[in-house]
Amino acid sequence: MNRKEKEEYLREYGQLKAEGEPFFPYSVAQDSIMAVVVMAIIIGMSLVLGAELGPKADPTSTTYVPRPEWYFFFLFELLRIIKPPQLVPLATIGVPTIAIILLMLLPFYDRGAERHPLRRPIATTAGILAIFAMGYLTYMGASAGSPNEIEMKAPSGLTGAALVQWEQGKTVVGQSGCLACHQIGENGNDGLGPKLTHIANKLPEQAIAQTLRNPTSPMPSFKGLEESNPAKFKAMVAFLGQLN
Amino acid sequence: MPDLKKLLPPIPDSLKLQPRRAGTKNPGNALDQAAESGIHAGAWLDERLQLSGAVRWALFRKVPRHDWTYSLGSSVMFAFLSQAVTGVFLAMAYDPSTTGAYESIRYTTNEAFLGAFLRGMHKWGSTVMVVLVFLHMAQTFFYGAYKYPRELNWVIGVVLLILTMTMSFTGYLLPFDQRSYWATIVGVNINGTGPIAGPYLSDFLRAGPEFGAMTLSRFYAIHMLLVPGAIGAMIGAHLWLVMRLGTTSPPWNKPRKKADA
Numbered sequence: 001m002n003r004k005e006k007e008e009y010l011r012e013y014g015q016l017k018a019e020g021e022p023f024f025p026y027s028v029a030q031d032s033i034m035a036v037v038v039m040a041i042i043i044g045m046s047l048v049l050g051a052e053l054g055p056k057a058d059p060t061s062t063t064y065v066p067r068p069e070w071y072f073f074f075l076f077e078l079l080r081i082i083k084p085p086q087l088v089p090l091a092t093i094g095v096p097t098i099a100i101i102l103l104m105l106l107p108f109y110d111r112g113a114e115r116h117p118l119r120r121p122i123a124t125t126a127g128i129l130a131i132f133a134m135g136y137l138t139y140m141g142a143s144a145g146s147p148n149e150i151e152m153k154a155p156s157g158l159t160g161a162a163l164v165q166w167e168q169g170k171t172v173v174g175q176s177g178c179l180a181c182h183q184i185g186e187n188g189n190d191g192l193g194p195k196l197t198h199i200a201n202k203l204p205e206q207a208i209a210q211t212l213r214n215p216t217s218p219m220p221s222f223k224g225l226e227e228s229n230p231a232k233f234k235a236m237v238a239f240l241g242q243l244n
Numbered sequence: 245m246p247d248l249k250k251l252l253p254p255i256p257d258s259l260k261l262q263p264r265r266a267g268t269k270n271p272g273n274a275l276d277q278a279a280e281s282g283i284h285a286g287a288w289l290d291e292r293l294q295l296s297g298a299v300r301w302a303l304f305r306k307v308p309r310h311d312w313t314y315s316l317g318s319s320v321m322f323a324f325l326s327q328a329v330t331g332v333f334l335a336m337a338y339d340p341s342t343t344g345a346y347e348s349i350r351y352t353t354n355e356a357f358l359g360a361f362l363r364g365m366h367k368w369g370s371t372v373m374v375v376l377v378f379l380h381m382a383q384t385f386f387y388g389a390y391k392y393p394r395e396l397n398w399v400i401g402v403v404l405l406i407l408t409m410t411m412s413f414t415g416y417l418l419p420f421d422q423r424s425y426w427a428t429i430v431g432v433n434i435n436g437t438g439p440i441a442g443p444y445l446s447d448f449l450r451a452g453p454e455f456g457a458m459t460l461s462r463f464y465a466i467h468m469l470l471v472p473g474a475i476g477a478m479i480g481a482h483l484w485l486v487m488r489l490g491t492t493s494p495p496w497n498k499p500r501k502k503a504d505a
Contacts, residue, residue, distance in 0.1 A: 001392050009392065015499035016308040017490055022253075024303035027314075034315040035322040042326060042372050046364030053353050056346045057425030059455070068427045069412055071374045079434070093438035104402040106385075107395035115388030115495035127385050 005113040073141030074134045080141075150174045152185045155242055162238070169239025172232050181219070184243070193219060198244055205241035212236065253304035255296065259283060308493035313387075316380040317486070321479060323373035327411075330366040331468060338418070340464035342457045345420040370412050377408050389492045397485040400478055407475050414467040417460065428463075429455060 179188030
């Protein structure tokens, strides 16, 4: 805005203000009605939806799936979409930081005198796109499975008990933190450990079981699981043994 | 600078001492006497507080024609007040220690009078507040209300948005159930991946390199002292600017009379 536009705006605004109504009682009445509506919504949500309290925090459990509050889903989803490890800082801090800086500096780079949304096509389009992007990411975050889930379809040959065992093995592998170091199909990190997508081509089931019992450091041993819950251990071996 | 005294709306007649009719010494009935003593008390207070000018200016300043979306800002403030009040009552029964936090929340939820209702109001109040903050921001954006001369108020608003998100992040840990614990671990680790300041910010939030007993009390202090104080101060600045600069009118409203050139 140049000086002329500023003066013009201030003159027109002064006129609009002079034609307006006093804050009390008009705006006060409107704000009070809205306050009552807000209060009613909060009370209603509290009565209908309540506030549940889950099981007590257990720092030793490794199978719990963390989920943020729903309005952080769009950030959460960014993390899931951007998978390569070298780009993760970009997803976690880069994009949100850039978005906040852009938001904060908005009045300093959008300096046009026009205020009508239909005569500011770039700003209005950008705003609508941002709303859709956030809504889409929130929806994806809400409907997506947990980050510990392995998205893989069972081999077509499997039926009956073998299929059940395969599914159970998939869940156990996902929940046991394997994905932190191994990549399995589309999921997990290609990090410290080798990719497991085709592990059964290299190792027979017996060797897989032996590796789970006596792994090379820093991989944890699953010998304890075999003793406490042999069925789960067998399911893990069965699942990994089918990855070819 | 215009002469503010001239712009001030006058004190309403009903609040002014009326001159007595000639010949009468005392006001007539008890009602008149009560009204007169009220006016005297008000005048006594105003002589010492010097507030009536500011109050008259704030209450009777003209506001341009607007639609209902102009109440979104005051709704956010009202949701914040609701959070503050319910938060104070929740804090009365809360024990910010790793050993006692879950038990104290369980007590509030299952045994305390109206405790579950109170927790529900605080929990859903945060959702309502976040939604209202985004609606308020969207309205300001699409109405172009962040433009000259209100640029700095937009900046303050973005700071308030960040503070509101900080409130929800730190509050999520406090019930100390599985959900809040693991979500917070992930959140703090995400902070740690940030460039340069990231690891330091994570260490600050955790009160050390590991998630420990001090982490919960640190989150609690941030959630109920640091950030609410900052939000209160920022709301004050936000409102001051709103009152001084005036609220906008929707951009399609034009003055009925042509502005004097």
